[in-house]
Amino acid sequence: MTIFIDNRNGTPIYDQIYTQIKGQILGGELREDDMLPSIRGLAKDLRISFITTKRAYEELEKEGFLYTIPGKGCFVAAKNVELIREENLKRIEEHIDEIARLAAACRLTRQDVLSMVEFGLEEYQ
Secondary structure (H helix, E strand, O other): OOOOOOOOOOOHHHHHHHHHHHHHHHHOOOOOOOOOOOOHHHHHHHHOOOHHHHHHHHHHHHHEEEEOOOEEEEEEOOOOHHHHHHHHHHHHHHHHHHHHHHHHOOOHHHHHHHHHHHHHHHOOO
């Protein structure tokens, strides 16, 4: 598991950890039952407060991405298909908003955008 902290980003550090771990779980880099670094170990590696790491892990556990076994550590939870679907739908909506903004800036027609999407989908269908 690789985590990069950008102190100039403006995003809280716990959120950067949360987002990167969640992305690695959704992307399949971290698999069901994989053990994560200990809270203190990750904090030490990243040179941050363990409270910050703990908050990120707690958020991930609250959302069902992790589970904890006392005395053993934190592990990647089984993927909830509906949860993953919702996360992907949310990401798609964010990309659609960006596409709409860029299309308007370029004065693309609705048909131009739809044609581009259809072309992109051909590769995956």
